[in-house]
Amino acid sequence: MIVKFCGIRREEDVRFCNLLNPTMIGLIFAESPRKVEKEVAQKLLRIKSPCIKAVGVFKDQNLSDVLSISTQLKLDFVQLHGNEDIEFIEYLKTKGFKVIKAVEVENLSDIKKAAIYKGIADFILIDRPKGREVDVVALAKNVHFDFIIAGGITPENLEKYLALKPVGIDISSGVETNGIKDFGKMKLIIEKVKKYKAGEVENG
Numbered sequence: 372m373i374v375k376f377c378g379i380r381r382e383e384d385v386r387f388c389n390l391l392n393p394t395m396i397g398l399i400f401a402e403s404p405r406k407v408e409k410e411v412a413q414k415l416l417r418i419k420s421p422c423i424k425a426v427g428v429f430k431d432q433n434l435s436d437v438l439s440i441s442t443q444l445k446l447d448f449v450q451l452h453g454n455e456d457i458e459f460i461e462y463l464k465t466k467g468f469k470v471i472k473a474v475e476v477e478n479l480s481d482i483k484k485a486a487i488y489k490g491i492a493d494f495i496l497i498d499r500p501k502g503r504e505v506d507v508v509a510l511a512k513n514v515h516f517d518f519i520i521a522g523g524i525t526p527e528n529l530e531k532y533l534a535l536k537p538v539g540i541d542i543s544s545g546v547e548t549n550g551i552k553d554f555g556k557m558k559l560i561i562e563k564v565k566k567y568k569a570g571e572v573e574n575g
């Protein structure tokens with residue numbers, strides 16, 4: 372089970388992630404209150420444990436900018452949230468980057484659109500548009516390919532997302548308090564995922 376904490380932007384967040392050891396941390400390079408500048412990202416990645424994969428999050432940015440940031444920072448994954456097409460993804464892959472294609476879903480036709488990235492992106496991330504109250508769990512029940520799920524996950528509602536049997540979970544605002552990463556909430560997520568994984572083994 373992949374666990375990704377997204378929107379990491381402070382050194383203390385990275386240090387705490389080093390203790391919790393999620394699979395990935397996400398740094399936002401798209402327009403957002405969580406956006407980090409390249410120089411800040413460089414500092415954060417310097418102290419990141421090598422066991423944790425670095426993901427850069429972009430949305431409708433031009434290919435040369437995405438490539439230049441990803442190369443300079445030696446990112447492991449590029450996560451694309453906008454209308455990037457298949458050629459965009461394939462080009463990044465020829466440059467050695469793994470790609471997470473995020474598809475922000477609002478209806479069943481968006482789920483169908485997400486399927487086009489099967490076998491092209493390394494992971495498909497089913498998310499909801501930022502600031503929209505979409506029931507992403509109800510929509511994701513119609514997904515018939517491997518996916519990472521995001522969109523409103525919190526320590527309290529994690530179980531209903533895990534019940535979808537995703538390959539991973541991606542959380543940002545649900546592990547924040549007043550816009551700052553909340554270490555108690557992050558720890559709770561990791562503990563709950565550990566219990567879930569142990570249960571999976573027990574139940575076959």
Ligand SMILES: O=C(O)c1ccccc1NCC(=O)[C@H](O)[C@H](O)COP(=O)(O)O
Nearest residue numbers: 377401403452521522523542543544545
């Ligand atoms: O975080 C942002 O503001 C953002 C802006 C533009 C593109 C992507 C962005 N975030 C990506 C993520 O934080 C996660 O991949 C995902 O959306 C989880 O978000 P949340 O529902 O807050 O847990």
